[in-house]
Amino acid sequence: MINPNTPTDDFDWASLEDHVTPDGTFTPPARRPSSGKDAKVVRFPCPQCQGTGKWRGGHTNQHGSSHCFACKGQGYFMTSERDRANARQSAAQRKTRKLADDRKVFDEANPGISEFLVSATWSDFCQDLLAKLNQYGSLSERQVGAVRSTMERSQARRDSWNAEREAAKQAVDLGPIRAMFETAVASGHKRPTYRAAGLVINRAPDHGRNPGALYVKTEEGDEYLGKIIGTQYSGKSVPALAAIAADPRGEAVAWGRKYGRCSCCGRELSDPQSVALGIGPICATKWGL
Numbered sequence: 001m002i003n004p005n006t007p008t009d010d011f012d013w014a015s016l017e018d019h020v021t022p023d024g025t026f027t028p029p030a031r032r033p034s035s036g037k038d039a040k041v042v043r044f045p046c047p048q049c050q051g052t053g054k055w056r057g058g059h060t061n062q063h064g065s066s067h068c069f070a071c072k073g074q075g076y077f078m079t080s081e082r083d084r085a086n087a088r089q090s091a092a093q094r095k096t097r098k099l100a101d102d103r104k105v106f107d108e109a110n111p112g113i114s115e116f117l118v119s120a121t122w123s124d125f126c127q128d129l130l131a132k133l134n135q136y137g138s139l140s141e142r143q144v145g146a147v148r149s150t151m152e153r154s155q156a157r158r159d160s161w162n163a164e165r166e167a168a169k170q171a172v173d174l175g176p177i178r179a180m181f182e183t184a185v186a187s188g189h190k191r192p193t194y195r196a197a198g199l200v201i202n203r204a205p206d207h208g209r210n211p212g213a214l215y216v217k218t219e220e221g222d223e224y225l226g227k228i229i230g231t232q233y234s235g236k237s238v239p240a241l242a243a244i245a246a247d248p249r250g251e252a253v254a255w256g257r258k259y260g261r262c263s264c265c266g267r268e269l270s271d272p273q274s275v276a277l278g279i280g281p282i283c284a285t286k287w288g289l
């Protein structure tokens with residue numbers, strides 16, 4: 001039976017004697033002996049210093065040493081350049097994997113944080129933290145807390161904007177203005193015009209640049225103010241639109257009484273019924289007023 005510890009003939013036992021000091025102490029060879037019969041090693045010259053171990057030009061480098069930084073002054077490596085490159089690559093891959101694992105753990109423990117940081121392009125603070133998160137795979141509790149309060153503030157701001165927008169929409173629901181113009185068109189008017197509250201509103205034909213748009217002008221001076229597409233007004237602020245929308249017939253009648261003319265067709269109110277009503281009865285029917 002062969003003892004696995006039995007030395008083979010390949011091993012040079014005599015070389016061990018090189019490591020016995022005169023007083024009889026045995027100092028085994030270092031892991032990578034630089035000399036000796038057992039120094040069966042291949043050295044790969046350092047490409048940075050061409051094997052000299054000295055920093056080029058003889059000056060001290062940024063670490064205050066004249067030694068080559070790459071090989072620590074040795075002038076050589078015990079591994080080939082390719083092995084070193086492979087080792088670096090494996091290390092980089094391990095690091096990338098660890099970063100991804102850490103990030104996964106962080107994201108699971110802190111739902112919504114990553115997504116918020118990515119979306120918060122308006123905040124330098126958040127972009128800073130996102131860079132740190134990408135670099136380290138996680139954030140400190142303190143940083144997470146800061147992100148959470150930013151998220152809350154941002155949500156509160158968004159809620160208040162939405163509320164304002166909702167309120168603005170409700171304040172000026174132009175549906176009734178739209179409705180009377182569509183009724184007029186359905187009654188056969190090609191380009192109905194309505195006058196009231198210091199405004200002249202005219203509906204664009206269905207074929208054209210802004211089909212069905214309601215153009216809003218001032219009555220005096222014929223100044224263009226804006227237009228209503230559907231029920232959405234865009235243009236200069238015109239509070240009178242809200243008044244008209246709130247009471248289309250009332251504003252038409254008020255205008256008719258003031259000028260003695262019909263708000264819808266502009267003709268003089270002559271017959272007693274029209275004068276009494278403040279609006280032409282046929283127009284009122286056709287416009288649904």
Ligand SMILES: [Zn+2]
Binds near residue numbers: 046075
């Ligand atoms: Zn070197």
Ligand SMILES: [Zn+2]
Binds near residue numbers: 262264267279
């Ligand atoms: Zn009329």
